[in-house]
Amino acid sequence: xxxLHGHVRPRGARSVTPAIRTDGLTKRYGxxxxxxxxxxxxxxxxxxxxxxxxxxxxxxxxRLLLDIIRPTSGTVEVLGMQxxxxxxxxxxxIGYLPGDFVVEGGQSSRELLTFLGGLLGGVPKHRLVTxxxxxxxxxxxxIRSLSKGNRQKVGLIQAFMHEPELLILDEPSSGLDPIVQxxxxxxxxxxxxxxxxxxxxxxxxxxxxxxxxxxxxxxxGRMVAVEGVDTVRARAIRRFEIRFEVEVxxxxxxxxxxxxxxxxxxxxxxxxxxxxADPLLKAIARYPVASILSEEPTLDEVFLAFYRxxxxxxxxx
Ligand SMILES: Nc1ncnc2c1ncn2[C@@H]1O[C@H](COP(=O)(O)OP(=O)(O)OP(=O)(O)O)[C@@H](O)[C@H]1O
Ligand SMILES: [Mg+2]
Numbered sequence: 001x002x003x004l005h006g007h008v009r010p011r012g013a014r015s016v017t018p019a020i021r022t023d024g025l026t027k028r029y030g031x032x033x034x035x036x037x038x039x040x041x042x043x044x045x046x047x048x049x050x051x052x053x054x055x056x057x058x059x060x061x062x063r064l065l066l067d068i069i070r071p072t073s074g075t076v077e078v079l080g081m082q083x084x085x086x087x088x089x090x091x092x093x094i095g096y097l098p099g100d101f102v103v104e105g106g107q108s109s110r111e112l113l114t115f116l117g118g119l120l121g122g123v124p125k126h127r128l129v130t131x132x133x134x135x136x137x138x139x140x141x142x143i144r145s146l147s148k149g150n151r152q153k154v155g156l157i158q159a160f161m162h163e164p165e166l167l168i169l170d171e172p173s174s175g176l177d178p179i180v181q182x183x184x185x186x187x188x189x190x191x192x193x194x195x196x197x198x199x200x201x202x203x204x205x206x207x208x209x210x211x212x213x214x215x216x217x218x219x220x221g222r223m224v225a226v227e228g229v230d231t232v233r234a235r236a237i238r239r240f241e242i243r244f245e246v247e248v249x250x251x252x253x254x255x256x257x258x259x260x261x262x263x264x265x266x267x268x269x270x271x272x273x274x275x276x277a278d279p280l281l282k283a284i285a286r287y288p289v290a291s292i293l294s295e296e297p298t299l300d301e302v303f304l305a306f307y308r309x310x311x312x313x314x315x316x317x
Contacts, residue, residue: 036221049208
């Protein structure tokens with residue numbers, strides 16, 4: 001699937017109401033930190049990937065946006081309104097998939113979705129059927145009998161079915177197999193092309209990288225980085241592991257540009273490579289190579305690569 005390119009921020013952005021804006025958003029659960037001053041702005045029509053490790057504050061943020069929980073301090077605006085006072089009118093303009101979408105019961109997906117559609121202001125039958133077909137969900141099966149992934153499809157349908165202006169999705173592709181994940185990314189792309197805004201959380205960069213215009217990384221309750229996806233992609237940060245057929249000297253890749261955190265351990269060399277692979281390949285070719293593994297870095301590795309300060313800069317700014 002082609003990633004989304006060419007997203008243009010609306011002209012005269014100051015006069016455009018952000019789809020989502022938070023300012024110093026803070027949530028404490030007793031002594032526990034949920035969120036510690038989160039600043040976030042999502043532009044209308046963009047797909048924003050909200051990334052972070054477990055416990056970072058993604059679900060807390062999303063629940064605050066939906067007024068499921070209330071902030072300790074800070075402000076929230078969704079589609080220009082305060083969720084706390086806007087009520088059902090605002091809710092109907094949002095499609096929400098909770099991270100723990102649970103439905104039980106003896107009814108069928110068709111019955112449940114028709115009921116929820118009524119609450120959201122009515123959904124044409126054909127749209128339900130089309131979504132279910134695309135996601136390969138049997139609308140007549142009892143929800144109780146559905147597998148985890150199939151329940152997640154019900155969750156996705158209820159979020160998309162009323163064609164809301166704003167989709168807020170908490171780990172939407174969890175439990176989906178790769179084919180359904182593709183279908184889901186297609187739905188996101190179409191929503192975006194139709195001018196809707198999508199805000200979705202994830203643990204995995206590669207997933208949002210394929211659909212988002214911008215990604216924000218949240219960590220310990222704060223937004224630590226917001227970057228355009230093209231910028232992240234252009235940096236081409238990869239984690240690698242090279243196995244040689246012989247032991248190699250500790251300085252085997254010394255001087256190769258773009259390397260970070262290299263560990264040489266007998267006949268194995270691991271590290272992070274940013275940018276072109278060619279200099280690394282030329283350097284290792286002096287020894288017999290058994291295998292090369294190259295994989296996606298962790299969020300922390302991406303973050304560190306982006307925010308590593310040049311030596312001598314103590315970051316006073
Ligand atoms: N109801 C609650 N009571 C107490 N602490 C909570 C509650 N909900 C969340 N927390 C704490 O707030 C922090 C942020 O949790 P949150 O669920 O927002 O993280 P997350 O980024 O969604 O993580 P995950 O990737 O695991 O879903 C965590 O330290 C968590 O333990
Ligand atoms: Mg969560």
